Amino acid sequence: MIIILVCVVVLLGGGSVWALYGSQWLRLRSVAVSGTAVLTPQQVREAAGVPVGAPLASVDTGAIAARLRKGLPRIDSVDVTRAWPDGIDLKVTERTPVLLMRKGSAFVEVDDQGVRFATVSEAPAGVPLLETAVTSSRSAAASLRRFGEERLVRKAVEAAGSLPAAVARETRLVKIRSYDDISLELVRGRTVAWGSAEKGAAKGRALTALMKAAPTARHFDVSAPTAPASSGS
Numbered sequence: 001m002i003i004i005l006v007c008v009v010v011l012l013g014g015g016s017v018w019a020l021y022g023s024q025w026l027r028l029r030s031v032a033v034s035g036t037a038v039l040t041p042q043q044v045r046e047a048a049g050v051p052v053g054a055p056l057a058s059v060d061t062g063a064i065a066a067r068l069r070k071g072l073p074r075i076d077s078v079d080v081t082r083a084w085p086d087g088i089d090l091k092v093t094e095r096t097p098v099l100l101m102r103k104g105s106a107f108v109e110v111d112d113q114g115v116r117f118a119t120v121s122e123a124p125a126g127v128p129l130l131e132t133a134v135t136s137s138r139s140a141a142a143s144l145r146r147f148g149e150e151r152l153v154r155k156a157v158e159a160a161g162s163l164p165a166a167v168a169r170e171t172r173l174v175k176i177r178s179y180d181d182i183s184l185e186l187v188r189g190r191t192v193a194w195g196s197a198e199k200g201a202a203k204g205r206a207l208t209a210l211m212k213a214a215p216t217a218r219h220f221d222v223s224a225p226t227a228p229a230s231s232g233s
Helices: 002-021 041-048 061-071 138-147 149-161 165-170 200-213
Strands: 030-034 075-083 087-094 099-103 106-110 116-120 129-132 171-178 181-186 191-195 219-221 229-231
Touching (some): 165 171, 200 219
Antiparallel strands (some): 075 087, 106 116
């Protein structure tokens, strides 16, 4: 009896292995892509290199995800899952630019983590341009020597990432002159003294309240968010 049971188990196990790896029914035939905005599904499929025709059970989902992140830097994250009996689902989350940096006649998109992920020929609507002027004065030059230009740029990105959505849509330019001298240029000629990148959430709330309280003001100062100020009309 024991021998018979062992034989049955072996046969069942062998049948399962054959079904997973030898059967034509469980081979990869389709690749579904979702979540794209700028990228196209075809671009994602090409970069993924999914082995169509292979047994679905043998597909290395981790390797697919790694190829996508390497081949398409615009992708922030991707979920790769098996869709039995014969598919792979690729759910993509793209990076969102919070700043643009000039590169000749093109623009480099930068996300809220400071990742420079794409170069585009036309500036996306609603994304402000970064202007660095870190060597224009003695204090700026000292800030550059102390912190380095790359770190100062990351601070500008941090400030841009903390802007309230309504303000971000109206921001044309983010300027950084030193570690604690970040300013904004908004549409209709308005300006904002932001100060350092610290306390971004508090500054965003202060700016929103200030703009509602003084809708005709031309200049806003939230560098000290507990004592914001506005001027001009």
